Amino acid sequence: MNWQERWQEIGKTGQEAAQFLNLASATEKNQALARMGAALVQNTSCILEENEKDMALGREKGLPGPLLDRLMLNEKRIQEMADGLQALINLDDPIGEVLGMQKRPNGLVIGKKRVPLGVVGMIYEARPNVTADAAGLCLKTGNAVILKGGSEAFFSNQVLTRILRQGLKESGFPEGCIQFVASRDREEVDRMIQMKEYLDVIIPRGGAGLIQHVVQHATVPVIETGVGNCHTYIDQDADPEMAVRIAVNAKTHRPGVCNAMETLLVHGEIAPLILPALQEKLEDLGVELRGCARTCTLLPGLTPAQEADWSTEYLDLILAVKVVENLDEALAHIHTYGTKHSEAIVTNHYGRAQKFLEEVDAAAVYVNASTRFTDGAQFGFGAEIGISTQKLHARGPMGLEALTTIKYIIYGSGQIRS
Amino acid sequence: MNWQERWQEIGKTGQEAAQFLNLASATEKNQALARMGAALVQNTSCILEENEKDMALGREKGLPGPLLDRLMLNEKRIQEMADGLQALINLDDPIGEVLGMQKRPNGLVIGKKRVPLGVVGMIYEARPNVTADAAGLCLKTGNAVILKGGSEAFFSNQVLTRILRQGLKESGFPEGCIQFVASRDREEVDRMIQMKEYLDVIIPRGGAGLIQHVVQHATVPVIETGVGNCHTYIDQDADPEMAVRIAVNAKTHRPGVCNAMETLLVHGEIAPLILPALQEKLEDLGVELRGCARTCTLLPGLTPAQEADWSTEYLDLILAVKVVENLDEALAHIHTYGTKHSEAIVTNHYGRAQKFLEEVDAAAVYVNASTRFTDGAQFGFGAEIGISTQKLHARGPMGLEALTTIKYIIYGSGQIRS
Numbered sequence: 001m002n003w004q005e006r007w008q009e010i011g012k013t014g015q016e017a018a019q020f021l022n023l024a025s026a027t028e029k030n031q032a033l034a035r036m037g038a039a040l041v042q043n044t045s046c047i048l049e050e051n052e053k054d055m056a057l058g059r060e061k062g063l064p065g066p067l068l069d070r071l072m073l074n075e076k077r078i079q080e081m082a083d084g085l086q087a088l089i090n091l092d093d094p095i096g097e098v099l100g101m102q103k104r105p106n107g108l109v110i111g112k113k114r115v116p117l118g119v120v121g122m123i124y125e126a127r128p129n130v131t132a133d134a135a136g137l138c139l140k141t142g143n144a145v146i147l148k149g150g151s152e153a154f155f156s157n158q159v160l161t162r163i164l165r166q167g168l169k170e171s172g173f174p175e176g177c178i179q180f181v182a183s184r185d186r187e188e189v190d191r192m193i194q195m196k197e198y199l200d201v202i203i204p205r206g207g208a209g210l211i212q213h214v215v216q217h218a219t220v221p222v223i224e225t226g227v228g229n230c231h232t233y234i235d236q237d238a239d240p241e242m243a244v245r246i247a248v249n250a251k252t253h254r255p256g257v258c259n260a261m262e263t264l265l266v267h268g269e270i271a272p273l274i275l276p277a278l279q280e281k282l283e284d285l286g287v288e289l290r291g292c293a294r295t296c297t298l299l300p301g302l303t304p305a306q307e308a309d310w311s312t313e314y315l316d317l318i319l320a321v322k323v324v325e326n327l328d329e330a331l332a333h334i335h336t337y338g339t340k341h342s343e344a345i346v347t348n349h350y351g352r353a354q355k356f357l358e359e360v361d362a363a364a365v366y367v368n369a370s371t372r373f374t375d376g377a378q379f380g381f382g383a384e385i386g387i388s389t390q391k392l393h394a395r396g397p398m399g400l401e402a403l404t405t406i407k408y409i410i411y412g413s414g415q416i417r418s
Numbered sequence: 419m420n421w422q423e424r425w426q427e428i429g430k431t432g433q434e435a436a437q438f439l440n441l442a443s444a445t446e447k448n449q450a451l452a453r454m455g456a457a458l459v460q461n462t463s464c465i466l467e468e469n470e471k472d473m474a475l476g477r478e479k480g481l482p483g484p485l486l487d488r489l490m491l492n493e494k495r496i497q498e499m500a501d502g503l504q505a506l507i508n509l510d511d512p513i514g515e516v517l518g519m520q521k522r523p524n525g526l527v528i529g530k531k532r533v534p535l536g537v538v539g540m541i542y543e544a545r546p547n548v549t550a551d552a553a554g555l556c557l558k559t560g561n562a563v564i565l566k567g568g569s570e571a572f573f574s575n576q577v578l579t580r581i582l583r584q585g586l587k588e589s590g591f592p593e594g595c596i597q598f599v600a601s602r603d604r605e606e607v608d609r610m611i612q613m614k615e616y617l618d619v620i621i622p623r624g625g626a627g628l629i630q631h632v633v634q635h636a637t638v639p640v641i642e643t644g645v646g647n648c649h650t651y652i653d654q655d656a657d658p659e660m661a662v663r664i665a666v667n668a669k670t671h672r673p674g675v676c677n678a679m680e681t682l683l684v685h686g687e688i689a690p691l692i693l694p695a696l697q698e699k700l701e702d703l704g705v706e707l708r709g710c711a712r713t714c715t716l717l718p719g720l721t722p723a724q725e726a727d728w729s730t731e732y733l734d735l736i737l738a739v740k741v742v743e744n745l746d747e748a749l750a751h752i753h754t755y756g757t758k759h760s761e762a763i764v765t766n767h768y769g770r771a772q773k774f775l776e777e778v779d780a781a782a783v784y785v786n787a788s789t790r791f792t793d794g795a796q797f798g799f800g801a802e803i804g805i806s807t808q809k810l811h812a813r814g815p816m817g818l819e820a821l822t823t824i825k826y827i828i829y830g831s832g833q834i835r836s
Binding site: 216 | 528780781
């Protein structure tokens, strides 16, 4: 079988499973999720064995520590995957809801019914927990999923998929609801993102390189996720203690994720008060500061920021700092360098808070809070398949609803158009 | 200036206009729409003069009659464009609405605010009225628009854009809100659909060739519109008179549009009753029938349908007819050949009506009505920028809401993530 035939088979299997899932009831889907979770826990030792193969290869290849940590599974992490599936059971099923049904003047009754997307393609990197999360979210929303995980997690993802499919089978669901593309071939990604006839959406999760590659080459519609060059702007009317607390949290709580702050903007009037206090706290936590000229005057000895620093998503304990004249300069900076992910202002000034909310073009715009809250669980969605940084279909954290579309259902009594 | 520089300037101009429009009030936008409409009517003679240049060239090139008709403007059609802008004034402005604002357990107040998409790119073919419609819809929803019309309407589109921009200018709006790419160069389309840094969405309207080209080559997110291989299925429990009326309307009311029926499916039990009556009416209206083997037995002398007929969107007075054993065969046929646009069943059987609504995967699924109703005005949206045949972002007729996205606005009081 050549790759075209193989992919056609994958595509058709996905579509057939999607037709089955479209008709599955919430109760049936929840039972399958429960079996999938139970299967994971029961097969813990087998999963750990396969994961150890990936870990050994990773250590051999000299993968960096944080990547090895993301790759590593243990009993607790497997239990967390099962808990994640259980959490999905407890959420309402969005499928089948009919929105805004109304009678038109000619008697047609038109409603907007929430339905699954169909076949979802997930392309992701090292973290094997994405396998269980994505499979669960897609099943709950009645979508078939085709998973293409990173080669680092090759053995882990294969065993996880096998076990999840076993749970499906025990529940009378076709195994095609969850397919895993077991190949280390990077060309497989290029094939997958061209399967427009079979896939309804591609969601890439991972580094900027992967995501840009997918966007450039896909003919299947893509939901871009992830890249976040996030700013916090400290206004002259900020509460200094709150400003420092929010900035420290946004930078250091989890520096490797997309909603972490990468550049701090500070109004010139409050900079002499804020910056020394902030420097002390951040440097204690191991953060390297890189400042604009005015920042370097206020904090002698600092590394000067280069032009590239303003557009870099460090994902690390590094922070660019810029002193600005006023809110307009801050807004212009965010407009130029921001990636429309999460942006925050710290202020007690009503008008400037509202202006910031109004004028910043981003998925999440905050007043007096850390950008770290941009997250499905924190927003109350219960689960998340990624954070959209584009404007079409879904924006910001994507929960169950983002995995649905609508169809218009129309009840007539013989109407024709005149 | 090379094309890269020129397109960067177009992109930046669009983004600046979008920032202006994001802050414009509903009243200001409505005033601009009123001026745009008035300017069209006042400049009728000048528009007709330019349109005549396109018509003369079209006649010279031997464009087919229906295309010349779509290209042609007259006083009435210009008044209709102005009326279309007036109709937009009367619709509620969707921008600024905040959906589902709620307080999270940690005190954060999170709302979902409806905002413009930003910069919209429209690529379309011969009809110059799309220029005014798209400009109006985008302005009403606070989006800047970049228009790339077909070369057949070169002079008409240029004069229309100039006049619409004059209306904008009189209202104090930047002319960059509406830009027109005045070039006959087909490469311009390929440049435009790669301007990911500046454009938020591309909406192609026109033939299947144009739309597929855009989907294949765009890096800007695309909303696909238009292609409709629509079916009507006449069930054994259909009211025969209603079935014939609906089928005749769906085929002949306006055969050249995407929501017209292209294939009729008839249950074997009712076919001997329905098909002769239908044949008589349709042939009177000039429709050519192409039948499956069973249809040809019932209607001797008919052209036999080839495999290609089942997947052809004729957009013409031709109808493919197939007799099926039961609803499942009809559903399988629609699943194989349909384009997920509009599908109808005619039946008085409750269970099969519900099954059809449930199982057909299309933007609009009808019971006992003509597929011709899939249209923004008929659905009560007041206006329409196209009919989406994809599942992401918008599906079916796209009114004002389809030209918006959301941003999360978060009011905090110092919250940090722990």
